[in-house]
Amino acid sequence: MGVLLNATDTTPSVIALSATPKVLWPPNGKMLPVTISGTITDTGSGVNLSRAAYSVTDEYGKVQPTGAITLGAGGSYSFTVLLQASRLGSDLDGRQYTITVRVSDNAGNAASQASVVTVPHDQGN
Numbered sequence: 315m316g317v318l319l320n321a322t323d324t325t326p327s328v329i330a331l332s333a334t335p336k337v338l339w340p341p342n343g344k345m346l347p348v349t350i351s352g353t354i355t356d357t358g359s360g361v362n363l364s365r366a367a368y369s370v371t372d373e374y375g376k377v378q379p380t381g382a383i384t385l386g387a388g389g390s391y392s393f394t395v396l397l398q399a400s401r402l403g404s405d406l407d408g409r410q411y412t413i414t415v416r417v418s419d420n421a422g423n424a425a426s427q428a429s430v431v432t433v434p435h436d437q438g439n
Contacts, residue, residue: 323358326425327417333429338399341433346399351392359420366417401433408434
């Protein structure tokens, strides 16, 4: 038998994140659905459910949705954001959207994970 004195949780939550699709094509200006999914787990103090959120930023500063994340069984989550399939003709590396998921655990440890969705300049044809 062991006793832990003054034990504190210093380990942040673990975030798994996937964005589908990763490429928006053709660049026709339409708003396309992108599914964001994954899990958020914390074996220490547990996930602070009120502190799970997402944000989207793009290098043009135009499409930037944000919101809370609702966690299901086992810390799973899934939601859809609409991103515009457009890019500037002079943007040779394409437009990049960064989707970031952030959370804090009940001990206050913060964690984040990001995924990128791109509207490429071309398809290499």
